[in-house]
């Protein structure tokens with residue numbers, strides 16, 4: 001590019017812009033046409049080209065970036081983005097969408113996700129029994145506010161994902177809609193398949209009161225027997241009976257489930273329950289001993305949700321606020 005030359009509208013404006021484009025857009029990710037555009041020089045690289053390339057490979061810049069990148073990585077090059085849905089979404093729903101998307105990212109970061117499987121659901125504010133759930137086929141780390149699907153308790157889609165062509169996994173809908181339908185106090189349900197959770201779910205004795213972390217759930221956790229993948233609606237009745245009024249459930253030979261009055265509480269419970277399972281699995285390698293019955297009861301009562309001392313914030317509130325701050329420092333693309 002010659003210095004002092006006035007560039008036509010729509011081209012990269014400086015040599016620095018060109019250099020930056022090459023740094024940002026590694027050629028191995030680019031289509032042949034885009035690579036040739038860059039080689040021809042900045043005058044040929046219009047902003048439209050930049051937008052297309054960015055759309056394909058740079059996750060943090062555009063609304064749809066992560067799905068295009070995920071599609072490329074998964075060999076799903078035809079995954080097509082729809083425009084971000086902005087109509088018909090209240091401010092309250094928007095807030096829940098962002099918070100739930102953050103929860104997916106945080107669950108992934110804490111190692112609690114299982115490829116594209118499992119679900120976290122949140123109730124949409126309002127009188128309608130609507131839930132937000134992840135599209136089946138997307139990693140937790142890729143979830144954003146607009147990619148979540150809105151469904152009703154019957155599993156019908158009320159608002160699709162911004163990722164076209166992806167629907168809801170039936171097993172997820174069966175389990176989560178059962179809890180939301182039976183427990184109006186529950187705003188969020190998290191279900192996981194972690195190794196430690198599945199290991200404890202396979203133990204005859206279930207979750208043992210081996211640690212202070214586990215004692216939070218002592219006498220306050222349900223068990224649901226394994227019936228195969230949860231695709232039958234009839235299982236929902238048995239599942240909610242087994243959950244009862246608890247906020248945690250061990251799905252035998254399957255995994256863990258927690259529910260909370262807020263998204264933060266549901267996450268906090270899941271993180272603590274999974275930690276308790278990890279501790280138990282580690283302790284079982286030796287000869288674990290239980291604390292005294294008196295200390296078990298006392299600790300359990302102190303740590304129970306809603307039983308915190310006056311002045312102590314509700315379960316999960318300050319922990320969740322800290323986690324969202326951490327997520328915002330790392331990547332805020334979940335808000336799109």
Ligand SMILES: [Zn+2]
Pocket residue numbers: 118191192193254255
């Ligand atoms: Zn499952």
